[in-house]
Amino acid sequence: MPISPRERLASLKALLEQDPNDAFVHYGVADAYYKLEDLEKCVEHVAIYLKLADDEGAxxxxxxxxxxxxxxMEEARQAFEKGVEAAERHNHPGMAEEYRDTIEQEFE
Known part of the structure; x- marks a missing residue:
């Protein structure tokens, strides 16, 4: 039986207690909060993750x-622009194009 988003979040938070500087656990926590629609906490953990790791764009x-x-909106646009930069820096042209498309659709 698959683990629920709340159970996954609880497991990840327990891992953060062991190592609060684990970038990839922060990424997982951000993703879990996003799926649970707790968007403020999602944004908070993305910010922590980005202080700890050089993301390839995802x-x-x-x-x-x-x-x-x-x-x-302005922060969202900046996030997608930074995503383009990261994706290009790590040779992910498809991801960079996805973010450019999002910028065009949402902001232009």
Whole structure:
């Protein structure tokens, strides 16, 4: 039986208690909060993750969409722009194009 988003979040939070500087656990926590629609906490954990790790671009998807759903439009645009930069820096052209498309659809 698959684990529920709440159970996954509880497990990840327990891991954070053991190591609060584990970047990838923060990523997982952010993703879990996004799926649970706790967007403020999602954004909070993305910010912590990005202080600890150089993301290849994927985290900017949930960060940008969470900010959009919160109505924080300028921050959302910046998140997607940073996602383009990260994706290009790590040679993920498809991801960069996805973010450019989102910017065009949402902000232009």
């Amino acid at each position: 985290v900017y998807r949930i960060w940008g969409h969470a900010l959009l759903r919160l109505g924080r």
